[in-house]
Amino acid sequence: MGKKIKIGALVSGGGSNLKAIIDACESGKIDAEMAFVGSDNPAAGGLSRAAQHHIPTFVVDYAGIIKEFKDDPRGFRLPDDFDPEEAFARQTLFDVRDDRQKARAFLISRAAAEHRLLGHMAGFAFDLLVLAGFMRKLSPYIIDHIDQNSALPRIMNIHPALLPAFPGTDGYGDTVRYGCKVGGCTVHFVDYGEDSGPIIGQRAFAIEAGDTIDAVKSKGLKLEWELYPACIQLYAQNRLEVVKETHALPQGTVVRRRVVKIKPSRPLR
Numbered sequence: 001m002g003k004k005i006k007i008g009a010l011v012s013g014g015g016s017n018l019k020a021i022i023d024a025c026e027s028g029k030i031d032a033e034m035a036f037v038g039s040d041n042p043a044a045g046g047l048s049r050a051a052q053h054h055i056p057t058f059v060v061d062y063a064g065i066i067k068e069f070k071d072d073p074r075g076f077r078l079p080d081d082f083d084p085e086e087a088f089a090r091q092t093l094f095d096v097r098d099d100r101q102k103a104r105a106f107l108i109s110r111a112a113a114e115h116r117l118l119g120h121m122a123g124f125a126f127d128l129l130v131l132a133g134f135m136r137k138l139s140p141y142i143i144d145h146i147d148q149n150s151a152l153p154r155i156m157n158i159h160p161a162l163l164p165a166f167p168g169t170d171g172y173g174d175t176v177r178y179g180c181k182v183g184g185c186t187v188h189f190v191d192y193g194e195d196s197g198p199i200i201g202q203r204a205f206a207i208e209a210g211d212t213i214d215a216v217k218s219k220g221l222k223l224e225w226e227l228y229p230a231c232i233q234l235y236a237q238n239r240l241e242v243v244k245e246t247h248a249l250p251q252g253t254v255v256r257r258r259v260v261k262i263k264p265s266r267p268l269r
């Protein structure tokens with residue numbers, strides 16, 4: 001077994017993925033240990049789960065911060081190291097040509113909430129931050145504070161669909177409503193877009209005639225509980241690398257993309 005990495009997690013809800021990760025740490029299935037669990041939701045089941053395992057927890061009141069900004073945008077205090085213009089230039093969540101106001105409100109209020117998250121996280125050493133059902137998008141502000149090496153980002157997310165299909169908040173529902181015959185889940189590194197970062201791993205399952213959204217969700221979650229610890233273990237073993245690839249298509253279009261290369265495991269001596 002190698003050296004253990006330290007993991008921080010962010011959750012918004014019940015935290016069944018968090019449970020799978022904690023169990024994998026405690027049973028020694030992955031070379032990792034939990035450093036903290038944070039949430040935007042004081043009632044998140046994941047927080048009590050973490051407390052049962054004596055993992056430190058904290059909450060940042062996103063809803064209160066967003067309301068504070070809406071109520072008094074001029075009086076709203078920005079983090080000292082936040083430059084809204086720079087954040088505009090980098091973000092890819094909004095088309096700022098037609099959504100400038102919305103983008104501005106998003107970037108400013110999120111930077112304030114993320115500044116508080118970073119304040120809590122500063123109390124812990126961690127190698128990797130995992131989003132385990134965290135239902136807030138991260139803005140460039142927090143991503144740039146955590147990621148310093150583009151070849152090895154430090155934030156992972158799990159998404160309930162086979163990305164790049166169905167980004168957003170209801171991956172399994174969108175999969176069923178589209179009439180897909182296969183569903184799945186994806187673990188990816190987080191970038192500035194919505195569920196658009198380099199893909200680390202995916203698992204797929206068949207959708208049978210008559211499967212309800214709940215049935216699909218339960219098939220998907222079972223695979224999520226295997227996939228997330230497996231991807232974290234690849235990280236712990238230092239087997240992940242993000243590389244830039246360029247492909248020239250026959251019509252002259254050039255496709256550029258950051259993708260994850262999984263390095264082979266070291267042969268046993």
Ligand code: GAR
Nearest residue numbers: 013014015016017132133158159160
């Ligand atoms: C999981 O299905 C996860 O993939 C999804 O939320 C659920 C959380 O369940 N995440 C997203 O939709 C992120 N956009 P859990 O709290 O039981 O782990």
